[in-house]
Amino acid sequence: MSNLEKIQKDFLDILLAGDTDKAVALAKETLDSGTAPTEFFEACIAPSLAEIGKRFETLDIFLPEMVTAAEVVQQVNDDVITPAVESSQSEGITSAGKVIMATVQGDLHDIGKNMVVLMLKVNGFEVIDLGTNVSPSEIVERAESESANIIGMSSLLTTCLPYMKDVFDYLEGKNTRDQYKVIMGGAATTPEFSEEMGANGYGHSAAEAVALCQKIMA
Amino acid sequence: MKNGMDYEVLLTALDRAENGPVVDEKIWDAEIIGKNFRETLKKYDIKLEKDDPYVTADDDLADRLWEAGMELAAKTGVYCIDTKRQMQWTRDELEKILAAMPDKVTVGAGDDTATIIHREPEEDSHVVIYGGPFGIPITEELFIPFHEAYAREPLIEIFNMGTLLSTRGRMIRAGSPWESIAAWQEKELAFEILNRVGRPGLAMGCVEIATTEVGELAGTTYGGYRPTDCHKINFISEQKTAYHHLIEASHYAHIDAFSESYFNPMYGGYVGGGAGVALACVSGSIVMRAAYQGTLNNIGPTHVHLSASTHPEVLRALQLGLQALSRNGNFLTSPFTRPTSGPGTKEIFYETGALAVASTVAGCSYIDASQSARGTKTGHASPLEVLFVAKLAHAVEGMSRADAAPIVAWMVDRYKDSQSDPLLGKPFQELHDMETLDAKPEWQKLFDEVCQEVEAEFGLKL
Numbered sequence: 001m002s003n004l005e006k007i008q009k010d011f012l013d014i015l016l017a018g019d020t021d022k023a024v025a026l027a028k029e030t031l032d033s034g035t036a037p038t039e040f041f042e043a044c045i046a047p048s049l050a051e052i053g054k055r056f057e058t059l060d061i062f063l064p065e066m067v068t069a070a071e072v073v074q075q076v077n078d079d080v081i082t083p084a085v086e087s088s089q090s091e092g093i094t095s096a097g098k099v100i101m102a103t104v105q106g107d108l109h110d111i112g113k114n115m116v117v118l119m120l121k122v123n124g125f126e127v128i129d130l131g132t133n134v135s136p137s138e139i140v141e142r143a144e145s146e147s148a149n150i151i152g153m154s155s156l157l158t159t160c161l162p163y164m165k166d167v168f169d170y171l172e173g174k175n176t177r178d179q180y181k182v183i184m185g186g187a188a189t190t191p192e193f194s195e196e197m198g199a200n201g202y203g204h205s206a207a208e209a210v211a212l213c214q215k216i217m218a
Numbered sequence: 219m220k221n222g223m224d225y226e227v228l229l230t231a232l233d234r235a236e237n238g239p240v241v242d243e244k245i246w247d248a249e250i251i252g253k254n255f256r257e258t259l260k261k262y263d264i265k266l267e268k269d270d271p272y273v274t275a276d277d278d279l280a281d282r283l284w285e286a287g288m289e290l291a292a293k294t295g296v297y298c299i300d301t302k303r304q305m306q307w308t309r310d311e312l313e314k315i316l317a318a319m320p321d322k323v324t325v326g327a328g329d330d331t332a333t334i335i336h337r338e339p340e341e342d343s344h345v346v347i348y349g350g351p352f353g354i355p356i357t358e359e360l361f362i363p364f365h366e367a368y369a370r371e372p373l374i375e376i377f378n379m380g381t382l383l384s385t386r387g388r389m390i391r392a393g394s395p396w397e398s399i400a401a402w403q404e405k406e407l408a409f410e411i412l413n414r415v416g417r418p419g420l421a422m423g424c425v426e427i428a429t430t431e432v433g434e435l436a437g438t439t440y441g442g443y444r445p446t447d448c449h450k451i452n453f454i455s456e457q458k459t460a461y462h463h464l465i466e467a468s469h470y471a472h473i474d475a476f477s478e479s480y481f482n483p484m485y486g487g488y489v490g491g492g493a494g495v496a497l498a499c500v501s502g503s504i505v506m507r508a509a510y511q512g513t514l515n516n517i518g519p520t521h522v523h524l525s526a527s528t529h530p531e532v533l534r535a536l537q538l539g540l541q542a543l544s545r546n547g548n549f550l551t552s553p554f555t556r557p558t559s560g561p562g563t564k565e566i567f568y569e570t571g572a573l574a575v576a577s578t579v580a581g582c583s584y585i586d587a588s589q590s591a592r593g594t595k596t597g598h599a600s601p602l603e604v605l606f607v608a609k610l611a612h613a614v615e616g617m618s619r620a621d622a623a624p625i626v627a628w629m630v631d632r633y634k635d636s637q638s639d640p641l642l643g644k645p646f647q648e649l650h651d652m653e654t655l656d657a658k659p660e661w662q663k664l665f666d667e668v669c670q671e672v673e674a675e676f677g678l679k680l
Binding site for chain 1: 247248299355381389392393427486487488490592593
């Protein structure tokens with residue numbers, strides 16, 4: 001096992017324990033010993049987060065552990081990785097893509113959408129979470145202002161599907177449909193509805209949503 | 219006011235939604251729920267292991283769970299997502315609210331009433347079947363025959379319908395005038411179905427199409443659904459509410475309507491694993507009564523990835539939660555039957571049957587059945603799965619938890635491996651003769667075979 005592989009294993013254990021101080025300390029120590037910030041991210045953070053995502057898929061860990069791990073990594077990025085990238089003027093960490101996520105208007109359910117947001121984040125995507133009960137116009141406007149690559153929409157309720165259709169209509173109306181990949185999920189959506197709307201993909205689970213976004217951005 | 223409701227309790231709940239401490243929603247999820255759940259489970263030593271029986275017979279564990287739930291309910295309360303405030307009640311306030319709960323209610327009217335009573339674990343008393351294709355999407359064309367096939371079954375004592383996919387040929391848009399149009403259409407169709415089957419007073423779960431207060435208020439105004447029906451009001455997971463739910467609670471209080479409060483704690487979500495879900499069943503039921511004063515209490519814990527209430531770990535947590543509620547409060551509680559399998563498969567009987575047996579001996583008062591194939595496929599539901607639940611539940615009334623555990627385990631063994639790639643079955647119109655509405659021979663045969671298997675294996679009379 002190489003030194004970085006051992007550090008990655010330790011980093012994963014620290015993430016699972018939710019220990020921010022230790023994670024920050026390990027990152028600092030590794031960078032101080034000469035590892036580039038991008039190398040640390042790719043060799044330690046990214047595979048650790050991927051492993052955490054896998055463990056959540058199999059429910060070897062639960063949502064709070066995944067939330068905590070994502071928060072710890074955010075702190076490591078803020079305290080160690082980003083300052084190191086800025087001071088070294090080296091190339092920064094490349095985002096896997098920028099995703100706007102929302103539970104559409106009329107629907108207040110948030111857990112499914114929150115899981116997708118987290119799973120995307122732990123897989124390297126930049127995610128703008130607009131929350132629940134979000135109007136089609138807000139989704140379209142934020143996608144534009146954030147220059148998003150992907151618009152992700154969720155709904156648990158069949159009566160909220162018309163609001164998903166509105167998003168497609170608004171994009172067509174603004175002649176910006178081809179600027180975004182639009183994906184959907186949630187119990188009320190189906191592959192058939194997704195196809196009918198002309199969406200770029202449908203995911204039944206958070207894991208499928210991640211795979212879909214990775215495929216889109218490949 | 220009826221049903222143990224108290225106007226001051228309602229006003230207090232609304233006050234707390236306006237005046238409670240302001241809390242960030244992420245803090246609510248991660249700390250007020252997540253952290254407090256973990257600490258409380260540890261303090262009360264609540265554990266559910268994978269080798270525990272699917273039906274536990276540990277009264278001390280159930281009572282510790284109740285104590286933990288009371289403590290947690292007073293510590294957490296309910297989060298109002300519109301006001302971003304934490305609605306809290308002291309333990310004394312909660313105890314007074316719980317003491318006012320009725321331990322028996324009669325719903326429906328005329329010759330079609332059903333009386334739901336509080337039951338203890340292992341009690342030899344009647345479990346009411348609240349049956350129908352809960353929330354199954356269904357076209358306008360099939361709406362009447364689909365539901366008539368259920369409503370005519372005498373074992374179904376309270377009736378719940380599926381969800382209209384359109385109204386007058388138009389898409390139904392939540393919170394819009396179309397939700398109001400759909401609610402009224404649903405009510406008209408419901409009463410037509412009840413009259414067709416000669417059960418005009420049968421209590422209806424309502425308003426099924428309502429996803430906002432628009433549908434609920436439209437469907438329960440003059441000439442709409444009746445106070446003798448079972449109106450619905452829910453939490454958003456975990457222990458969250460919104461103005462539209464509080465509007466519904468206020469409306470029910472003013473029209474003296476029965477209401478069924480429900481919520482779906484997530485296995486694998488913020489409350490954690492099985493022990494956390496069991497605790498959520500208790501804590502959530504307590505604060506839901508404080509927030510809404512619902513007459514009936516429906517708990518439908520769900521697997522965070524599979525969206526099913528019949529996953530083995532979820533089942534184990536659910537029955538423990540039911541025992542704690544049954545042994546320590548007057549709750550009129552039911553589980554929510556949400557199998558992964560659809561009609562036309564044997565697995566749907568094993569899934570719904572396991573939940574029915576575990577819940578009945580755990581002390582549930584009634585059973586909500588069934589949202590077949592997790593409610594995801596249009597028309598994928600049949601009365602046969604509800605009849606199976608009813609027959610099995612009645613057959614195990616009075617059975618000990620120890621005797622029920624092997625029945626549940628036997629059934630779980632027959633479906634657990636199919637849950638990750640669910641067998642969705644077939645839609646109603648492929649399984650039933652659309653003239654007589656009877657099950658087609660091949661579907662009836664599967665039902666009969668499973669009944670015979672259970673009878674032969676466990677000596678039950680179905």
